[in-house]
Amino acid sequence: xxAAAAIGQREHPVEVVDLVTHYGxxxxxxxxxxxxxxxxxxxxxxxxxxxKSTLLRYLLGLERATSGTIRVLGQDLGGLSHRExxxxxxxxxVAFQGGALFSSMTVGENIMLPxxxxxxxxxxxxxxxxxxxxxxxxxxxxxxxxxxxxxxGMIKRAAFARAVIMDPRILxxxxxxxxxxxxxxxxxxxxxxxxxxxxxxxxxxxxHELESAFKIADRVTVLDHGRILFIGxxxxxxxxxxxxIQNLLNRRAQPEIIDxxxxxxxxxxxxxxxxxxx
Amino acid sequence: xKHSVKEDSxxxxxxxxxxxxxxxxxxARKVLLEAVGRRQPVLVDLSSVSYIDSSGIAxxxxxxxxxxxxxxxxxxxxxxxxxLRVLQLARLDTVFTIYGSLADGLAQAG
Numbered sequence: 001x002x003a004a005a006a007i008g009q010r011e012h013p014v015e016v017v018d019l020v021t022h023y024g025x026x027x028x029x030x031x032x033x034x035x036x037x038x039x040x041x042x043x044x045x046x047x048x049x050x051x052k053s054t055l056l057r058y059l060l061g062l063e064r065a066t067s068g069t070i071r072v073l074g075q076d077l078g079g080l081s082h083r084e085x086x087x088x089x090x091x092x093x094v095a096f097q098g099g100a101l102f103s104s105m106t107v108g109e110n111i112m113l114p115x116x117x118x119x120x121x122x123x124x125x126x127x128x129x130x131x132x133x134x135x136x137x138x139x140x141x142x143x144x145x146x147x148x149x150x151x152x153g154m155i156k157r158a159a160f161a162r163a164v165i166m167d168p169r170i171l172x173x174x175x176x177x178x179x180x181x182x183x184x185x186x187x188x189x190x191x192x193x194x195x196x197x198x199x200x201x202x203x204x205x206x207x208h209e210l211e212s213a214f215k216i217a218d219r220v221t222v223l224d225h226g227r228i229l230f231i232g233x234x235x236x237x238x239x240x241x242x243x244x245i246q247n248l249l250n251r252r253a254q255p256e257i258i259d260x261x262x263x264x265x266x267x268x269x270x271x272x273x274x275x276x277x278x
Numbered sequence: 279x280k281h282s283v284k285e286d287s288x289x290x291x292x293x294x295x296x297x298x299x300x301x302x303x304x305x306a307r308k309v310l311l312e313a314v315g316r317r318q319p320v321l322v323d324l325s326s327v328s329y330i331d332s333s334g335i336a337x338x339x340x341x342x343x344x345x346x347x348x349x350x351x352x353x354x355x356x357x358x359x360x361x362l363r364v365l366q367l368a369r370l371d372t373v374f375t376i377y378g379s380l381a382d383g384l385a386q387a388g
Contacts (some may be wrong), residue, residue: 119300121333125307128336134367166300167331198367200360 011074012037013170013202014059016047019068021058028054030226031068036170039201042198043213046223052206055223056174057113060094061085061262090118093168093201095159097175108143111162118166119227123145132213133161146237164195170202171195175211175214188217210249222248281309289319289351289379289387294324298334307336310341317350319387323380327355335364342374351375355383 002231014036021029029051036042046052058070059065061077070077073091080088101110111130115121121129134140135158147155155178164173171191177185189212194205207213213220213234220237222230230237235243279302298306313320316322322338322347324330332378336355345352357365366369377383 082355100375119302119333122307124340125333125336129332132332132336132339132368132370165332192368197365200363225343 006246010168011071013073014042014049014204015069015071016055016059019055019058019070020066021054023054024226027066028226029058030194032223032226032228034221034228034231036202036204037198037218039196039202041192041205041216042219042221043217044204044206044211044221044223045081045208045213045248046229047129047208050148050223052208052223052225054226056172056204060092060172061088064145069149076176081099090114090166092167093163093166093171095156095171095173095176101158101162103147105146106143107139107145107147107150107158110147110158111143111165114162114166122244129165130161134158135167136164136195137161138187152182153188156184156188160188160191160195164199164201168201170204170268172241173207173209176205177207177212184210185209185212186215188212192216279306281306283309285318285388286380287384288383289321290316291321291355291384292347293323293326294348297328298311299375300331303331303337307378308321310337311344313340314344314348314350314352318352319324319351320384321347321353321355321377321380321383321387323383324358325362325380327358327361330358330361332364333371335360335361335368338374340372345347349386353377353383353387355380372381 012035015250016032016034019032020027032055044052054117055233058065059072061080065078066199072088075088076083077085108127115129117128125131130143131140134143137160139154139157139161142154147158149212151157176192180188192203192205193216195201219231219233219235221228222245229242230240230245238249281299282293293311294306294311310322314334316380333353342352355377356379365374377386
């Protein structure tokens with residue numbers, strides 16, 4: 001039982017406490033603690049290598065943590081079997097960065113795929129559900145097309161339709177705006193807001209797009225080199241005078257602030273966190 | 279999910295109670311299509327539904343289509359705010375006839 005449950009409060013859909021992860025010998029996440037509240041859009045930001053995509057993989061239960069806890073919808077991912085994680089994922093929608101549609105299947109078949117995998121619904125019910133979701137993402141009438149016939153923005157929207165086909169309680173979106181022009185990107189932001197408002201789901205968006213983050217976020221988590229640099233509202237983020245956050249907000253490359261001894265240890269491979277060159 | 283079917287003033291009132299979701303929407307679909315098959319006006323009372331997901335709404339859409347083909351009236355009654363938001367998301371509130379209360383529905387359907 002989580003601390004919140006123990007004192008009678010409702011647990012947040014996502015609760016991460018002191019999460020430490022490794023990729024081989026290299027430490028990636030270095031003690032991350034954050035949560036996502038019911039019905040909230042949480043944007044996870046950070047530069048390349050900050051650990052934001054890694055955090056998403058752990059929230060989805062795709063990897064096992066070195067230490068720390070990840071609770072999703074009240075369940076500790078570290079204590080779940082593969083089958084239990086698969087069951088939990090029925091309540092989680094994922095819109096992958098590239099859309100991840102199967103090229104050999106029509107758009108409609110792609111969207112219905114989770115229903116085939118996880119339910120015994122009649123085909124007619126599945127088809128109506130898919131068409132409803134296509135209406136929601138403004139792709140009505142596109143169910144018979146193949147993914148190769150769609151534009152980048154349409155593939156993203158189809159991916160959203162598939163991600164929400166089972167009415168998940170949490171939707172995870174990996175770089176939804178990547179590779180899209182500003183108009184299409186803005187429309188996708190509107191879609192995320194509509195989904196949250198109408199379906200009440202919690203949404204985690206991993207992105208490096210500031211404009212998108214400012215438009216949709218209830219709160220923002222900023223990761224920097226595997227550590228939490230900031231968690232708070234957009235307004236609170238703007239008020240931060242931390243140099244690294246200011247660099248992020250001003251889209252400047254982040255100069256690393258280290259002392260000489262640490263730099264030397266890194267060059268000589270003595271930093272425990274960095275491991276050996278493979 | 280529980281359900282009931284009763285006649286009232288010449289209409290069939292199909293009532294659901296609890297959650298209408300992926301687990302039980304096949305049962306809801308069966309109940310609805312059977313009611314439509316009786317060729318009487320159908321009022322679907324959602325006042326005791328705590329949650330209806332997309333599969334439940336898909337069943338309502340399929341039943342509405344079946345009713346239209348049969349020339350039978352089909353309407354929703356007492357749709358909750360949360361269900362209405364989902365209907366509005368897909369603009370389905372423009373497709374269904376929706377009454378605020380069963381009394382209104384019976385008066386109009388009759």
